[in-house]
Amino acid sequence: MSPSKIPALGYALLGLLQKPSSGYDLRKVFSSTSMKSYSGSPGAIYPALSRLEKAGLIRGTVEEGSGLRRRQIFRLTAKGLAELKIWIALPITREDLTSGLKTVLLRFALSETAVGASASLEILKSFEAALQPQLQTLREQLEKTKTVAPTSARLALECGIRSYESLNEWARYSIAIYEEQIKDR
Amino acid sequence: MSPSKIPALGYALLGLLQKPSSGYDLRKVFSSTSMKSYSGSPGAIYPALSRLEKAGLIRGTVEEGSGLRRRQIFRLTAKGLAELKIWIALPITREDLTSGLKTVLLRFALSETAVGASASLEILKSFEAALQPQLQTLREQLEKTKTVAPTSARLALECGIRSYESLNEWARYSIAIYEEQIKDR
DNA sequence: TATGACATGTAATCTGTTACATGATTAG
């Protein structure tokens, strides 16, 4: 329904705000965990939070009370949670693989808590499906450029192929785990 | 010497311009090869080319002659080539791994032609060196979050670890190839 | 009471995206 033109940072914030946090908390998560790819600079986060609040997806409340240095705690609204769920469960495209692998992994990481294990499994399946044509394209490119290109260019291509193969194995492994888990439930 | 505040797209263009090309040629490369992550939209490429030309790193000449639809062919200048070489041979940091793996691979792919096989080998070695602490950090994170986190979050972390392990194997494999090649020379 | 970490923000600038505009050439 909504046009949903939110950049990746916005969704990352929504995902983290399943646990209410201040802007500073969020910055710390970005800089201390494996989410360093998201900027975490104040000039990015605070404006992004303002936009999300203006869009009604989160709500900030100034924390009155004990410590009393002004800290604003943000929480997801119902609308924000709905938007987050839609984003997480989006089927994975080939484009997601080339330009936003980090984002895909974040969506998957959040999926179980936000939308449940069966949705996680669906994400994995669409991920695996998207990998196949990508792998084939790269393999064809390798065949084509094998003889002409310099060694380093060929090796770089091989690196891409190996990466996707590794992702493929991981996807199968993860799918197996989820299928077990859902069966046992 | 120069401050070198060129964005990734700029360097990608410099790399491709080792072979003189028009803006349109470059767009085609971006959209048809595994470099789709670089925008290739005219609103990105043409301004970027202008900036590079203004900085004296490339020079464009309008192609007079046969076909006669106006096409501007860009070529690297000596300064541009020097800048490109510096960028390619930059040692690889941990930060490069988390935020710019694509860029690292591009640098490596270009390295042999632009700066020679021994430089390619150096890049691989600094790449491998940067991988180790990264892997250790992720493994520690996995240990810490193993019991608390939901399955999907744990699996996402495992995906990261597997990816870096795969990169590590590739780096060793590639280093072996280059060491052979350099010995035989 | 002075220093540094906590916590939040703003302003200038740059780059990329999206969408549109223009003209030249080739194919049907």
Place this chain on the structure above:
DNA sequence: CTAATCATGTAACAGATTACATGTCATA
């Protein structure tokens, strides 16, 4: 001759980076 493709650009806008600004609290 008309449509599609080639080839180049521009303008409006959104978002990120960098650097700076501000005030609070703890501690030495």
